[in-house]
Amino acid sequence: MRLTLFVLFCVVSKNAFAKQPNILFIIIDDLKPAIRSFGYKNAYTPNIDALAEKSFLFTKAFAQQALCAPSRNSLLTSRRPDTLHLYDFYNYWRATVGNFTTLPQYFKESGYYTYSVGKVFHPGISSNFTDDCPYSWSAKPFHPKTEVYENSKVCIDKDGSLAQNLLCPVIVDLQPKETLPDLETLNESLYFLRNKNKITTKPFFLAVGFHKPHIPFRFPLQYLDYHPLKNITLPSNRWRPSLLPDVAWNPWTDIREREDIKKINVPFPYGPLPDETIREIIQAYNAATSYIDDLVGKLLNEVDKNTIIVLTSDHGWSLGQHGEFAKYSNFEEATRVPLLIRVPHLTEKKIVCDNLVELVDIFPTLVDLTQVAQPLKVCSNDTSIVCTEGLSLVPIMIKNIQNKISTKKSAVFTQYPRPGIHPSVEPNSDKPHLKDIKIMGYSIKTQRYRYTEWIRFFPNNFTVDWSNTYGKELYDHFIDPEENMNLVNRNELSTTVKRLRIKLILGWRHAYD
Numbered sequence: 001m002r003l004t005l006f007v008l009f010c011v012v013s014k015n016a017f018a019k020q021p022n023i024l025f026i027i028i029d030d031l032k033p034a035i036r037s038f039g040y041k042n043a044y045t046p047n048i049d050a051l052a053e054k055s056f057l058f059t060k061a062f063a064q065q066a067l068c069a070p071s072r073n074s075l076l077t078s079r080r081p082d083t084l085h086l087y088d089f090y091n092y093w094r095a096t097v098g099n100f101t102t103l104p105q106y107f108k109e110s111g112y113y114t115y116s117v118g119k120v121f122h123p124g125i126s127s128n129f130t131d132d133c134p135y136s137w138s139a140k141p142f143h144p145k146t147e148v149y150e151n152s153k154v155c156i157d158k159d160g161s162l163a164q165n166l167l168c169p170v171i172v173d174l175q176p177k178e179t180l181p182d183l184e185t186l187n188e189s190l191y192f193l194r195n196k197n198k199i200t201t202k203p204f205f206l207a208v209g210f211h212k213p214h215i216p217f218r219f220p221l222q223y224l225d226y227h228p229l230k231n232i233t234l235p236s237n238r239w240r241p242s243l244l245p246d247v248a249w250n251p252w253t254d255i256r257e258r259e260d261i262k263k264i265n266v267p268f269p270y271g272p273l274p275d276e277t278i279r280e281i282i283q284a285y286n287a288a289t290s291y292i293d294d295l296v297g298k299l300l301n302e303v304d305k306n307t308i309i310v311l312t313s314d315h316g317w318s319l320g321q322h323g324e325f326a327k328y329s330n331f332e333e334a335t336r337v338p339l340l341i342r343v344p345h346l347t348e349k350k351i352v353c354d355n356l357v358e359l360v361d362i363f364p365t366l367v368d369l370t371q372v373a374q375p376l377k378v379c380s381n382d383t384s385i386v387c388t389e390g391l392s393l394v395p396i397m398i399k400n401i402q403n404k405i406s407t408k409k410s411a412v413f414t415q416y417p418r419p420g421i422h423p424s425v426e427p428n429s430d431k432p433h434l435k436d437i438k439i440m441g442y443s444i445k446t447q448r449y450r451y452t453e454w455i456r457f458f459p460n461n462f463t464v465d466w467s468n469t470y471g472k473e474l475y476d477h478f479i480d481p482e483e484n485m486n487l488v489n490r491n492e493l494s495t496t497v498k499r500l501r502i503k504l505i506l507g508w509r510h511a512y513d
Helices: 002-012 046-052 068-077 103-108 145-149 181-194 221-226 275-300 359-370 394-401 491-506
Strands: 022-028 056-062 113-118 167-170 204-210 217-220 307-313 336-342 351-358 412-418 439-445 449-458 463-476
Touching: 022 275, 046 275, 046 307, 046 336, 056 412, 068 103, 068 359, 103 113, 103 204, 103 359, 113 181, 145 181, 167 221, 167 275, 181 204, 181 275, 204 275, 217 221, 217 275, 221 275, 307 359, 336 359, 351 359, 351 394, 351 412, 359 394, 439 463, 439 491, 449 491, 463 491
Parallel strands: 022 204, 022 307, 056 351, 113 204, 167 217
Antiparallel strands: 056 336, 307 336, 412 439, 439 449, 449 463
16 A cells, blocks of 8 residues: 555656645535536536645545534544434534544544634534644634634524524624624634644644534525526425335424524424525525635645645535535435545546445545554554544545545445434434434445435343344335335345345445455
């Protein structure tokens, strides 16, 4: 691996890294691949698209769980939710499971200066109220002061009053402290980049977490200009699929709690939103994405040529597909994420990689790209060592540069918990606490199929019962990429279902080529 990578750098690049490369890790909250370079035609994302033109662009990248804390901790430790025993926001893996090393911690211990700005780890109990400091970071992580207003009544309602709305375009100068959290995150990141030589003599690992397009959709008003309402196309599959098991449905409870959505009085749990409201939600999501794209552009302007750049998200977001919104499911809309990796001197043009990859792959990939330490081994049952439950993407990168076929994984895996068979407000079936989880939806995605099975889960000892099933789903992406037709009961596909079920039960270790 090391020799191959070294030779590749020498062949492809006229001059390899003059010194140990810096790393800029950008994670954008709730960003599905709603980016023009990923094929989303309604996007206005010129800065991310410009980055894509000199990056590896992974078109089939997936989160391990479509919820912030479990996904981020999985990404940053390269361990899956079942290893971390984290499916909600209320546990810290070091205190409850094992003292697993994180991606920034590994670089810190290998001579890097590591710094976190904005939402990188999920704040709160799941990162020990410290963003896993001092383990992961060389300095205290930065959080915007205006985060405290994120869910306050700062949105101007249609009658001119202030409300706690979902749709929240604003005039920045009229907001508390005359700014927004992501603007504060950008300014702190720019300060670090412009003063890095005064801050440290070491190579740096700078993690920048932007909060939008996470709800509420609070962004500067002018970004709506890029997305006129008349240009918004409604999803053709904006109704609940007839063969979808009840347990698979997420009733988007956090959307319903917003004051502007409450006024519509949509019946729980399956009542559809009006088309006009769906258009406004898509418009706001796209505008919030354009806002973050603008900030990403300003950030990238300060990055030198010796910096590896990774841009991704913690999970996707449904924009009315299947009648659902937000995340909280195993659907493609909720689990697929953008992933761009720019490697100086190596990606002078866009290199599209259609391989199945996962967020747990980022940690071992950065270790191999920087050669900061020995390549990470795949985790065994020994939890005391630094290891990965993913695979380095470097071999895929090399093969794609050489225009050769590369398959490292035959499948990727996601999961989502439920408190019961039917959607519920209490306990919240979108965001159940660990003690309330009774069902786990395990999903396997191959190049052609997605198969999901909802089975009995025991939160007291983190075990499952594969003989106790509450719902099954099978989607054939060759004929149904939008996952509208649940084919699991088709007799002619029974062999396919059995094969995928066996692969799902065997798990991720058996999906590596």
